[in-house]
Amino acid sequence: MAQAKQITPRAKDFSEWYGDVIAQAQLADYSPVRGCMVIRPHGYRIWELMQRALDDMFRATGHRNAYFPLFIPMSFLAKEAEHVEGFAKEVALVTHTRLRATGKEGAGAIEVDPSSELEEPLVVRPTSETIIYAMFAKWIQSYRDLPLLLNQWANVVRWELRTRLFLRTTEFLWQEGHTAHVDEADAEREARTILGIYRRFAEEWMAMPVITGVKTESEKFAGALRTYAIEALMQDNKALQAGTSHNLGQNFAKAFGVQYQTAAGGLEYVWNTSWGVSTRLIGGLIMTHSDDNGLVAPPKLAPVQVAIVPIWKSDDERRQVSGVGDQVKTDLEKTGLRVELDVRDSLKPGAKYFEWEALGVPVRLEIGPRDLASGQAVLARRTGGKTPTPLQGIVGAVTAALDEIQAALFAAARARSEKNSIRGATKAQFIEFMKGGGGFAYGGFCGNPSCEAEIKQQTNATIRVLPDPEFRSKEAPRTCMWCGAPSVTEAVWAQAY
């Protein structure tokens, strides 16, 4: 009885568990390049499904896709003061364009050709505000050109010291939206619209509950007027910033001279927004739902939604169960479901169950001779439970099960998130809470950055957001949870990824 590869239980070591789930589900692997990851087909499929859903939502709100270069002149980055400061420490630079042979053997066979040094180094984009607004300056002349609503799907590079698969890697994939508007109100509306899209995507597709709100000055995007974010609580009670939407004000417009002529003939700077979500979402998905048996994928984003495992002894039985399995697969696929039929002869059914479970498949259908005799299949849910299900109407039963699983995952995640949130705690309770595993702590905040810094220093907790009205406590806090001064706003603290 050989025991297959194990997944470290969450309770033992969350971080190892996270890595094991990714390995077992074949989502990603470490690459030969430090800090970079290879996204494997099963993981990339999740990203593709995410892309499709988000892209549809962007399109439905009037955005169009474009593509801007990977390389940005170094001088561009310097044009917006806060922006440089934010990214200077983690940019990769291209300084040369040629290698040459040395005539030596092995690793020393080639070297940088010093004569190929660029006059101005190119930055590998850590984000694209600068190059995009440089182009906006060319394209925008009149108020009739506004709003300009663009999005791009791209890779970006940020030279991180410490990396974790999906959550923080040197190179990652994302979408970045960039828009230009006639006035602040329109830009604000846009930033808010996108935040709503991110929230809806997190909840309806990822089954991941989030709280929305605005970032404090110290946590906002480098160069933004305001940063909005969706924040989710992971199973280890650490918060994950899962998406951000920035009202950039006129900071970049002024830096890059993005001006337009008003109807009255005046000249004004545009108001910009930028917003993004990345492959980090996959990390969030993993840490929201998965268990000690591997990945749990919400049905809407599961690369494989249904795995059919036929069971047989004789060749005769094999033909029969495989035939029925194939028919069921075809029927399910007709409704647009993603289905795999597992007819491998080298594994016993039990081994296949474990494998599909590790891959996060929400529904498994087991079809054996005894099932066929009674005209049924066994429907097993990734979230637990097996139900004999008549083959007549199996498509309806499967779709219903998938819908239920999607809803149940969201409900369970929301319940967990709420259970690990506290409101109205005293300073002492807050410190205790953050020491003992943490979670979301709602409380009054005086607005003083030094108070914020002190809290971070002592508890490692940061203000994730100043929550939007619907997430705020029924009664507004009167005093700062930390210093006791009058509260100017409610805040949500957590230790964060």
Add this chain to the structure above:
RNA sequence: CGGGGUGUGGCGCAGUCCGGUAGCGCGCCUGGUUUGGGACCAGGAGGUCGCGGGUUCGAAUCCCGCCGCCCCGACCA
């Protein structure tokens, strides 16, 4: 960038103290028997022991130097 750990077939490890020319489990390949929750038997393939020096008749093992990776802390989607 600081602290800790680790490098030996694809993966996980033993062997290192006490030098003698590499082994175990899983995985992989072939054949057979199996198949309702991780099958079994038999045969087989696969390793410059992280890299570079040195000591020695002989180095995975001892000495010197270097490198990679992972984990934990400050910055970040």
